[in-house]
């Protein structure tokens with residue numbers, strides 16, 4: 053108490069001294085030179101001086117405000133009030149007119165981040181490139197040839213056809229030497245290069261590239277449309293720079309549909325896995341702090357003490373790139389405790405209705421007598437001759453004990469006989485999750501494991517229950533999943549872990565500890581908590597995922613281990629549950645119209661599309677330096693189709709068989725190919741090969757509206 057009083061007296065004395073100083077300061081100047089002050093005397097206005105505060109005040113002056121955001125591949129899309137004076141941005145503040153989200157939860161606003169607040173500084177930065185530039189040596193050659201020949205295309209053709217001049221401007225690349233050039237001249241050079249290349253080599257020798265139509269629909273569309281109109285390919289982008297979580301279309305069949313960050317508030321248990329929210333989702337990070345007041349438990353999984361870690365109740369720090377092992381061990385715990393030793397009706401009902409776990413899979417025999425998981429059993433295998441029967445996987449109906457093809461599978465999506473069946477209503481069908489029953493027959497399957505060094509991937513033998521359907525042994529995806537995760541059940545043969553502490557067998561908590569460094573007990577407890585919370589809340593457990601794990605090699609398999617956790621616990625599709633991923637979730641909303649515009653489908657179709665990754669791999673010669681065989685990472689249980697082959701061989705094969713577009717497509721100018729006279733009633737003698745499908749049964753039927761091809765966002 054005494055110390056507090058002493059401190060207050062000291063503060064009062066300091067304030068009084070400050071006041072006296074301020075008053076004295078205003079009397080020290082002669083009366084005529086006294087300037088106006090604010091009432092508290094802390095700000096003085098001196099218009100009589102050469103340096104005064106007028107510029108500072110003008111710095112913030114404006115004649116109007118506009119609403120905008122920062123469309124620079126930032127998915128925050130915060131609403132900003134931009135102050136403009138004489139057509140120049142002077143400053144920005146956050147808009148505060150977001151609609152309320154309700155009285156029982158925090159509001160979105162104010163949204164923003166330090167990068168956005170300083171955005172106008174980027175806009176007017178003196179280092180920003182605002183004019184075209186050209187390599188000086190090239191420009192000199194072009195101007196000389198242009199002057200002499202009097203034609204831009206002829207000038208470009210001469211320069212690029214002369215090995216010596218070509219070498220000179222190409223050798224100058226990367227060494228600076230760029231000079232500013234006017235827009236007219238820059239456009240003329242670019243146009244001449246396009247015209248010459250099309251005439252001499254073909255339009256498919258050009259290529260266009262632009263990222264993120266969802267962030268810049270108009271600018272992407274006009275460039276893509278130009279390429280389509282001249283017959284040049286547009287390269288894909290997401291696959292090339294690895295932002296897109298490929299696991300999303302693999303698992304869900306669509307592009308990264310995730311909840312808004314406001315849904316973090318609804319989660320009862322939240323894991324931040326490879327997502328550093330305060331840095332990468334700055335405007336939404338407040339939800340994290342707020343949701344914790346609601347009792348939410350927050351786990352951060354990050355190898356480093358990332359900014360997000362300060363939010364966390366617990367921090368798991370696996371070695372970089374080992375997240376998949378941690379997730380697999382958590383899946384092991386969930387399957388063991390909530391599907392085998394325990395039973396949660398909500399989970400079982402969910403996976404029966406919304407996942408492929410009940411579907412039947414053939415077990416194929418290998419020459420050495422072992423068996424491996426093969427393809428889904430389909431309605432075609434049961435004798436169904438409908439056009440899409442090969443695309444209707446089959447499950448076992450526990451009520452009738454008969455195999456049946458439920459509605460809502462791929463075969464119902466694009467066919468006439470699938471009309472009205474594109475839904476997940478099961479009706480009276482009750483999918484059997486497992487074939488394990490008293491007296492069930494069993495078989496051992498060979499499963500790959502990639503965690504051991506030595507001579508390459510090894511295998512484990514695990515038993516699964518089997519039935520014979522349509523003349524072949526089958527089991528369910530769920531039974532195979534338990535085998536893959538090493539979750540033993542009584543009565544099944546094979547080699548299994550002895551328990552959570554068995555570090556020699558894949559997917560146990562102890563096994564992951566040796567790989568990730570996360571203590572086995574902690575991994576087990578977090579998995580248990582996650583699933584218990586999901587069971588108690590009917591799926592309100594969430595994983596916020598980010599590029600931290602998405603950019604690792606084979607990130608799709610890492611992600612699938614995360615997604616399995618969410619699907620096993622019934623979280624996907626539930627408010628406050630599922631995966632929340634904030635890379636690759638941007639979308640072009642008016643897609644139908646945008647696609648027509650950007651691919652010039654109103655003028656010519658189909659447009660040429662090309663996958664960016666193999667394009668650069670092949671055309672920059674990277675494949676020559678790739679010493680790894682295509683089978684380096686192939687499964688030891690596979691058929692050896694990649695043995696002795698190079699990745700470039702596989703790319704070439706897929707292009708040749710029409711599985712993937714490939715540009716350029718011919719060893720000749722397509723314009724010349726098109727000009728060749730066709731024999732009566734036939735195609736040109738050496739004309740372009742049509743895209744063939746060697747195995748018609750392997751192609752989805754095409755009787756109804758097809759999804760748009762060449763989707764690029």
Ligand code: SF4
Nearest residue numbers: 126128129130165168
């Ligand atoms: S997160 Fe930052 S950069 Fe992105 S839109 Fe919001 S304020 Fe702008």
